[in-house]
Amino acid sequence: MSILLEAKGLSKRFGGLQALSDVSFQIRRGETYGLIGPNGAGKTTLFNVLTGLYVPESGRADFDGKPLVGIAPHKVASVGMARTFQNIRLFGNLSAIENVMIGRHVRTRSNFLGAIFHTPATRREEIATQKRAYELLEYVGIAHRANDVARSLPYGDQRRLEIARALATEPKLLALDEPAAGMNESETVVLRQLIEKISGDGITVLLIEHDMKLVMGLCDRVLVLEYGKVLAEGVPAEVQRNPKVIEAYLGAGAAAEVTTGESA
Known part of the structure; x- marks a missing residue:
């Protein structure tokens, strides 16, 4: 690999x-x-x-x-490389699908003039962006909330929306x-x-x-x-048994117990 x-x-x-x-x-x-x-x-x-x-x-x-x-x-x-944040960072006043569409723009090609004059190429790209955004909302399981304002979503759905927006960057x-x-x-x-x-x-x-x-x-x-x-x-199995890791999380006494148990 x-x-x-x-x-x-x-x-x-x-x-x-x-x-x-x-x-x-x-x-x-x-x-x-x-x-x-x-x-x-x-x-x-x-x-x-x-x-x-x-x-x-x-x-x-x-x-x-x-x-x-x-x-x-x-x-x-x-x-x-895309990321989410420890503290959710969504555009709270925008809909769920609009949040995902914003993430998708890193992969779009429309320029300033295309946006102003709304050229056929720009319109096609907007339609494709919206379609892909909806597909990603389906993928994370919240397509039924596509038009809901992001800040109104339950906490778990907001987390999934942030993941969908990150996935929009491919x-x-x-x-x-x-x-x-x-x-x-x-x-x-x-x-x-x-x-x-x-x-x-x-x-x-x-x-x-x-x-x-x-x-x-x-x-x-x-x-x-x-x-x-x-x-x-x-x-994971190695890390869970590592005395240094156990000590970092649970203290030296817990690490000593694990080491003693393995010796026995």
């Missing part, structure tokens, strides 16, 4: 805080890759570096063989920043099914999540950060 995203030695500082320190990892094409760690571990900072919101002090990241670090966020989307990699945050159990089940569907359709997924059951059940491999550094990486 080829490498889609590779990070080498990424470091990011905010004043006296070292948010990331020499972070390196690889994400293979087609896999679901989890990113976990305690609060303040640097997970969202890493997301923001990879998606162009922050520029690191050192290190590099290559996406599909091309440099990723330092390019503008909208250009990150155009090369094939990503090779979809980066999800805590998509299950604030969801109840039934909403999380629906979310898991959607992520499995996305992965099954060949899109690589990078998942930040605090819900360990969700991460361990979905991800092919997991990267653990602590204080901005790589603590562990491996398949």
Whole structure:
């Protein structure tokens, strides 16, 4: 399986805080890759570096063989990497379908003059954009809310709408920043099914999540950060048994119990 995203030695500082320190990892094409760690571990900072919101002090990241670090966020989307946010960022006064159509514009060709004069090519593209937006709403399970104002949607539907908007950019990699945050159990089940569907359709997924059951059940491999550094990486079963990971989440006593149990 080829490498889609590779990070080498990424470091990011905010004043006296070292948010990331020499972070390196690889994400293979087609896999679901989890990113976990305690609060303040640097997970969202890493997301923001990879998606162009922050520029690191050192290190590099290559996406599909091309440099990723330092390019503008909208250009990150155009090369094939889309993301959602920990705090939902929708256009609340627009309808669900309009939100998805906005995401689709990174793949449209209409120019300023075409929009002014409403040329035949522009009209055809608008029709195609609306059609594709509706298809994506169907894909995430909320097509029946297509004309509803985004802010009126239930919380779980807003999460799925944000995913539909990200999918509208035709990503090779979809980066999800805590998509299950604030969801109840039934909403999380629906979310898991959607992520499995996305992965099954060949899109690589990078998942930040605090819900360990969700991460361990979905991800092919997991990267653990602590204080901005790589603590562990491996398949879920390995990570769950790693004493350093257990200590980071549950304390040194819990890690000692696991180590003692394995020795026995």
